[in-house]
Amino acid sequence: MSMDTKIIESPNQKRHNPILRFLHLCGISYVYLFIFTSQFSPLEGIYKNGVLWLCKNVFQQQKVEYIKMTGSGDTTLDYWVVVVNICLAAVAALVILLADKKQRTFKDLRWFTVVVARYYVAMIMISYGFAKLNNGQFPANSIGRLEEKVGDMSPMGVVWTMMGASSGYTFVSGLLETIGGLLLLFRRTKTFGALFSMTVMINVALLNFFYDVPVKIFSSHVVLFCVFIVSGDAIALYRFFILHQPSQLRFQKRTADKRWKRVTLIVLKGLVVAYFILTSSPVLFYTAPAVPMEGAYTVEEFMMNNKEIPSCSQDSAGWKKLIISHSGRAGIVLNNDSTKTFKGVIDTGKNTLILRKTEPDNPYAYLHYHVQKDSIIFTGNIGRDSVRIKTTRKKKEDYKLNKRGFHWINEYPFNR
Template structure:
């Protein structure tokens, strides 16, 4: 229910709902399911042990609720309930298709491989990171995939185009699901849900779709359920306008503003620097082999020092620097308020940097020299005519 945070006055309700749901899932897992003795809470991964306990809890709750409802309720049909269920699912899928479409349109989901990634041996990458850079490498391809998701979301907003929208969404999320499953991307459960929900929207039109695409039979127009009163129809239009404003116009405006004002933060320099000398008492594994400063105020170091964020045999960092005091403060994350350590820097020219300071109470001197490294991948090559495999 965290998506309710986008809706005024509903954010607090969603927060309380999440707290209550988390408590119920943990209690059910501890006393009934007993799947995981320790549950990793939700984080950057969507496939943690908590998510699997949560899924089992919902399946059991839905099954028990269905049995009770079936026994207690004697109505012959649920046409109205089915109609509203389709509406809720349609807007839920549309919301996520629009969101992921918009961030891809502005190139914000997958990024072009930074220098640190280009300098990392291919064999060190995990499958997810490889797939992420594969998509981020090509801006036009990411824009295309985002545009298709965006169109699917738009089509789902209107009943007349909802079947086509569900068809497009099912195709998109099938591809996303297979990417997540085959490249071990930790959003498997969520992508499977979006794929299944898209197909659920098509179930009501299954016979008509089979007649049209497979059996070559005439297809009659579907009979839509209309709202009985003018007030309800006006309320429906009002809610649709609110939804479009919150999940279409507002995100588009915010991303457009951020994209237009997306000036990179102040940086010391950009490039790959070899370490000419590293003076200090650090063990060999902690010594720096090279330093990369990215196009923003971040970078990485070839070192096994766990003081930094370790990924793919490199230590990643963010930094801020003071041009008056000539100091550079190394941080683990850009949002950190305190630095891991601070060093004085001297930069006589763009090709040389000297860093001096204390790391773990060890006085360290590091001198850096720019490397002239060229990566063919950054050339963004494209050839209509290719005389040979390249």
């Protein structure tokens, strides 16, 4: 991690084929361009605005926009960023190739870039790994998700539902990502760490591609970074795994000429590792707030102005279901199967539920609830109409997806 260190290698250095060296330098340049312009970089916004200007004024792509905070890393502009990065990497490689004809800095540049790449991938793996250890990235399925029909889910929703249904699988996934990241932090385990991380991330990338999760560009780059890290050991790995010949991975031992430099490198590495862990660890201690009266309330009887509105009437005034899935929000399914979402204010002390639209002083419904043995009764007003709504509540643990659990022995597949 310092340009003042020396590489202990054989004095017989082989000159590289110019074309292969150019391609190698393209890869090295691209690594820096991606790191400095990706979603974790403070320069991302500035760089994307520059690419956006190129799209509109040079490439005449007037429809391209910089869409912020969508959760998607696969926007049209993101693909243009990849194209621009490839072009800039080729230019940078050509400049280095012409300026360093004797290849004096090539070895050091490649070594340093591998260090940068493995620390970057380590940061990504630890960050995403920690997020899965405590269900941060894939929380348990909400009532709203459990009520959604499988056929109406998006492909991405299917993945989130699958992961949210099993905290054990999510935990192991996060643990594997964390292990891969930690292995990349040390030179002796970097090759194993890159292979390990690549195996884990290939599965992630495949899910992103085939379930339309808009992180395809980013996850693919993490896999490619792992390939770049192990590229220097490709021949040794080929000999060992394919030819079954004795082989040895290259270990470039680095020494500093002064003790204070060695101590500085050790301290710097410790600070970097501590930074990765500390910035990723808050999610380990996050606990989602409890949702008062959480559940799906199926309407058994809906009385408005002392007149029953049957669920089969298709009357938009009647309710089929009340869903309280998140704190501060509530939704209703009407008899005609249309849905409405409201701000839901629940006071468990007064046993009240207020459903509001956008205007805080104009509630859609003001209801009192009373819990009986097998049902919950809501009474109050919807607008100017008085209502009495008899419901049965379904909690998270009542859904088959949640209550089935794990079984060592299955005489028959439980698949219905």
